[in-house]
Amino acid sequence: MVTGFDLLHHNKPLQKHWLKRVIAYIIDIILSSAGAYAVFTIISFSLGPTVFIYFPLVAGLIQVFYSAIFESLLGYTVGKRVLDLEVESLRQELDISKTLVRNVTKVHGLLLFLDWIAGMMVEGDPRQRYLDRISDTTVIGGSEPLHLPHFIAGRSADSDE
Numbered sequence: 001m002v003t004g005f006d007l008l009h010h011n012k013p014l015q016k017h018w019l020k021r022v023i024a025y026i027i028d029i030i031l032s033s034a035g036a037y038a039v040f041t042i043i044s045f046s047l048g049p050t051v052f053i054y055f056p057l058v059a060g061l062i063q064v065f066y067s068a069i070f071e072s073l074l075g076y077t078v079g080k081r082v083l084d085l086e087v088e089s090l091r092q093e094l095d096i097s098k099t100l101v102r103n104v105t106k107v108h109g110l111l112l113f114l115d116w117i118a119g120m121m122v123e124g125d126p127r128q129r130y131l132d133r134i135s136d137t138t139v140i141g142g143s144e145p146l147h148l149p150h151f152i153a154g155r156s157a158d159s160d161e
Contacts, residue, residue, distance in 0.1 A: 026079070080139070099137075101135040119131075
């Protein structure tokens with residue numbers, strides 16, 4: 001059984017793909033957190049500063065919905081667009097239910113990291129987190145093909161675009 005970790009070790013295009021995804025996520029976190037922080041600052045004037053104890057939860061929920069809405073409407077978030085990445089449905093059209101499923105772990109960074117680990121531990125397309133597999137989606141992009149083994153996820157070895 002070949003896992004994503006086996007491929008990640010020596011596949012430079014795959015390493016670059018995941019680095020781009022992490023940077024895109026950081027960009028999206030900054031954008032969604034800035035919006036949440038602005039709202040919380042305004043609310044704190046009337047409710048007091050204790051309202052900020054709810055900030056991590058609300059910021060996480062905003063990140064989930066921000067990602068799901070942008071990906072279902074456009075196929076990408078701002079961060080993914082900057083890094084030339086796009087979410088693609090493997091079977092049917094990309095819709096809000098698929099994007100909500102694939103993004104639910106973005107409510108907290110630790111859950112997202114566990115989602116990535118779970119996706120890399122099993123056999124299949126190493127570009128997919130576990131919830132990408134559940135929602136039949138993947139992230140594609142960039143001009144450099146990944147040269148994946150032909151048996152990965154039933155897709156051709158050159159199907160990075």
